[in-house]
Amino acid sequence: MDDLLIRGGHVIDGTGTPGRDADVSIDAGRIVAIEPRSSRSAHRAIDARGQIVAPGLIDIHTHSDFTLPLNPRAESKIRQGVTLEVVGNCGFSAAPALPERMTMHREYLAPSAPGLELTQTTFAEYVAAFPATSVNVIFQVGHNTLRLMTAGMESRPVTREELATMERLLEEALAAGAWGLSSGLFTAPGCDADSAEIVALARVLRRHGAAYSSHVRDEANRGAEAVREAIAVAEATGVHVQIAHLKLSGVDNWGGAGRLLHEIEEARRRGLPVDCDAYPYDTATNPLRNLLPRWVVEGGIPPMLARLGRAEVRDRLRADIARDGLNNFGRIPSWDVVRVAIAPNLPQEAGRTLGEIARRRSVDPLDGVCDFLVADRGETRILITSMSEKDVWEITGAPWVLVGSDANALATSGATSRGKPHPRSYGTHARLLGTCVRDLGLLTLTAAVHKTTGASAAALGLDDRGVLRAGAWADVAVFDPARISDLATYDDPHQYALGVSTVVVNGEVVVDGGDHTGALPGRKLRRRN
Ligand SMILES: [Zn+2]
Incomplete structure (x- = not known):
């Protein structure tokens, strides 16, 4: 029976x-x-x-490593049918965490992992101590984490010795069962790595039959270039490359989805092992500090907070943003498209836009942003509506683009029910199968299921x-x-x-x-x- x-x-x-x-x-x-x-x-x-x-649906790009220890029932995901989450994305993993870097590690991850206790650990100890959960979990080790453990938050190339240390830490993680390496080249300290550093680490991946996933160097004005950099890693080393949450941010880049998709399709046609994923929303979420030019975080969070108080720093920020737009997000119409998701030290502000907050205080919006970051000790997480819906639907509708929520498993009560996080934690897969298939007709139900199950398993190299x-x-x-x-909505996400x-x-x-x-x-x- x-x-x-x-x-x-x-x-x-x-x-x-x-x-x-x-x-x-x-x-x-x-x-x-x-x-x-x-x-x-x-x-x-x-x-x-x-x-x-x-x-069971596969969420190929998540940050649930930061919430599953608090919410092992993976409520917001499993209730959409998700049975497998890939964690350790965008260059950020909780392990390895070396004793001499714990303070910096905690400050660094504070806006991404509120409420999570980070402890000194090897990757093997981390995986062993990770709790039993309702979903299956695939772990990755983060490049930013490896770099932070090695060169700290110093904005410079790593030395030969430091690279050797990163390679050793990567090998240890792979030996402990990590699926591969993730990068987050859009923000410090990952952004200080050149392509050669990534290729060197990808060669380690190759030796172990492991994979590479990348939040590419830029998702706005230099998005195509950044996608090509990721493809080149597959070309140079033969490792499978997963391009994370494909998007075009910034009003200057709207309408470019077709070209970007073509770039990746071309690589696939040439036989390169490249996949990409996306979430079906026009709004992203990130630590607020990541929107500012990368130099602002040089040396870590305490130096950043000291810097943000100075008038001449704010003038330089203002000039940089006027010229280049926001880091990774490009030009936005105003700070009204940026709203506070979680502000651990100013919880009453969750749900308000930074434009609104500045008007209330009668200050210039950028001063408002800097003041907010300082008051919240750099821990603020925001939502930013920086994509065009048309691009989002074009990317979502492509049958070969996989589905990653880029979000963590939350619950409507308990430690993960705080603030106004991105609704994609609760809605990504249901939105695909509901809104995108049934209401908008972007793709068939069979194609949508294939994306988020069989095709995702194939990208991960899972055959069972x-x-x-x-x-x-x-x-x-x-x-x-x-x-x-x-x-789940932006106003009422839980x-x-x-x-x-x-x-x-x-x-x-x-x-x-x-x-x-x-x-x-x-x-x-x-x-x-
Ligand atoms: Zn990312």
Whole structure:
């Protein structure tokens, strides 16, 4: 007798082929049969009539390493059908954390990991101590973290010895099962690395059969150049390159999605192992300090805060921004498109725009921004509406572009329910399957499921997840295609998505009748060395 039978649903198996009506039998964590009107018996049968039965969704780009220790039930994600999260992205990982850099490490990650206790740790100890969660987790080690541990926040090339140290720390992380290296070249200290430094580290990845993912050097005025830099890493080393959250920020760059997509498609046509992902929103989120020119954070957070108080620094900031736009985000119409998401030391300001805050205080907006950063000790996280919706839909609609929320798993109560975070934590995948497929018709349901399951598994090199077939791990999402939708908004982000009735992870039911069972069957997926 099997453990579970999901009966009567329409199976979209994640391979990109059209769906069929079938029953899915699960036993001992694996799918054992998919057949129409199955006569197999099971301890429990789930009625999926009128619903889609799909592989569990893969969120290929997340920051849930900063919240899963606080919210191991991964509420906002699992309720959208997500069963696997890839963490350690954009160059930031909580490990390795060396004793002599702990203060700098904590200050650095404060706007990204509010409430999380960061401790001194090797990568192996970190993975071992990571709690049991509801979702499967793939870990990456961050380039910014490796650099911070080695050269601190100094804005300069690394020495030969420092590079050797970074290579050793990378090898240790890979030996501990890290899937690969992520970079965040748009911000300090990663931005101080040249392409040669990245290629040197990618050669280490190559030796271990590991992968590279990149928040590229620029997503605004020099976006195409930055995408080419990432592609060149695949060309030089043969490692798989995942270009994160593809976007065009800044009003001067709107309308360029087609050209950017073409650049990556061309590389893929040449046989290079390159993928990219995106989230279906025109608004990004980042630490506020990252919007300022990169020199402002030289030496770390305390020197930045001291600098921001000085009038001549503000004049230089004003001139730089007038000339180049914001770092990584380009030119924005005004500070009214930037709103406070989480301000640990000024929590009452969450939800207000920086334009509004400056007007209230009758100060120049940039002075308002600097004052705010100082008052919040550099820990502010913001939302910035810097993309055109048309570009976002064009990127989302491309069937080969994968789906990464770029967000962490949150919950409507407890330690991760604070502030006004980006609604994508609660809505990315439901928005894809609801708004993008059903309401906007950007792509078919089969294509959308394929993106976020089978195609994502292939990009990760996983051969036993992301598809429904006998022998594969039983990660399954059951949802109503007419009802699935995201409810989270910028004003009221802490709202779970609708329409997902059952989620199974490694054969265990985690969402049952739309409610979380409390089960924590997720596995830490370690890359096989
Ligand atoms: Zn990023």
